[in-house]
Amino acid sequence: MSSPAVDLRASRPRLRLVDRIADPSERVLALLLLAPAALFLGLIVVYPIARLVYNSFFDLRMSGGQSAPFVAFENYALALTDKIFWNALWNTLLITIITVIGALLVGLGLALLANLPYRIRWPVRLALLLPWAMPLAFAGLIFAWFFNTDYGVINDWVTRLGFAPLQWLLQPGTAFAAVCIAIIWKSSSFIGLILLAGLQMIPRSLYEAAEVDGATRFQQFREVTLPLLVPSIVVALIFRTITALQTFDIPYTMTKGGPAHATETLAMLIHSTTIDYGDIGYGSTLAVLMFIVSMAVTAVYLRRLQRD
């Protein structure tokens, strides 16, 4: 009589443990499911940022190991007097401003054109998707070929129009312009897609009402389309700005930052400082400065977003 009771008592906790593993409480399960994401973000985002800031206070040119001398703010002082750093920062900001505005305008144009009532939709949709899906590095290579001085298609058009061919990628001003054009082409299609989705959410009835009120096409655009598109525009702006600040692939494949640093961005300077020249301390300092710039820009946007 007594032995089954003992068995039961002995087996019940074990059962419960198995049960608990097979069917944990919701909260435990939630934490378990979030753990891998947390692990990845911790290892590849949080830890690197901490290490980056730590690095920036050391002279890591030679060793990269334990005995690296602590140099406090020397790297930062160096950066603030480094003409190449200021040049790269200026180029980055200029590229950001030009390509954000340019890609927004081109993207808006593409979205408006793509939003017309076509019977067959896929060619237009694919035309917006293809530039988005193409690697930035490939866009850079293709545009380098476009802007080739001797055999590029752009100079062919220039000469057909009766002008002298330009040495596009070989001169600072035109090289900068060519890089910006390539970036705008590559990024405007993603903005076009986002704005197109925004346009498609605007109810037709609003346009019908405006038409009844005698509004012209342009008035409809200004009074109905634009105001209702603002949320999509803000989203597109934030995305574009964050990526523009990190510009690397297109100038790297088009000009390698040249001629004479004319198209060198912060990202390219950080890359060459650390990977090509092995100066991890100074590279980290530049990266911290870039991090501050980009967080500042994001913060400004988010403030705006909250206010609206």
Place this chain on the structure above:
Amino acid sequence: MRRNELFTAGRLRLIAAAVVVVNGFFPAVWILLTSVKPELELVRKPITYLPHEFTLDNYVQVFRQQPLGLYLANSVIVASASTVVTLLVSACAAYAIARLRLRHRDLILSAIIASSTFPLVTLLVPIFQTMRAVGLLNTYPALILPYVVLSLPVCTLVLVSFFQSIPRDLENAAMIDGATRFGAMWRIVVPLAAPGVFTAGILAFVNSWDEFLLALSLNSAARMRTLPVGIALYQGEFTFPWHIIAAALVVAIVPIAVLIALFQERVVGGLTTGGMKG
């Protein structure tokens, strides 16, 4: 009257469509045309538009003289592996955020999304250091691990909105019928969320396929290069072998172009969910 005849609504639409299509396709078409011209035709002036002489030599060369096949394999391995891992990690996180009792749900989602605003370049230096320290430079994991983080935010976002669209009752019914929570998740929710998982997968794959900076910095050894790095480094010091580069670009663009052409609507849906909510 005449103006109206010339610019009918239908014709204007056609012109508008042509503008969008030419803008989107011209660079790809131009590189395709370049790739089937013989090397000598590319350095002749005035330049030719349609090839005067058609050749597939460039494609033969790109596989024989350049290790394009190797780069292709590297890209496929890295992009596939990182896509699978990203999907597992983000599906788990998204399920917890969308479905389970959880404190600070919004804060957790925001934190995951915020990580995508950190510039990758600033993470490059410490990631490079760490990978070098643990001997992972020029290995597949060196790229796979960071690429998971690259796509984690957008995939989580897409999957959260898919999970939220699946009625809770289905899951509850399964659990009443005796399924555990895990069972309900894997047998009910995951299959129903398959379209979302698929969309997230395409986005992750494209992200990894396209990434350049980390691939260039972490895996620069010739045998470990992915397609963008391999092709970008074809350029010699002073010469650009354009016929080779063009053929290689076509080979590298085709897989991704086919992928997005087949699943256009899913991709657009995924991108705009990511965009609208982010």
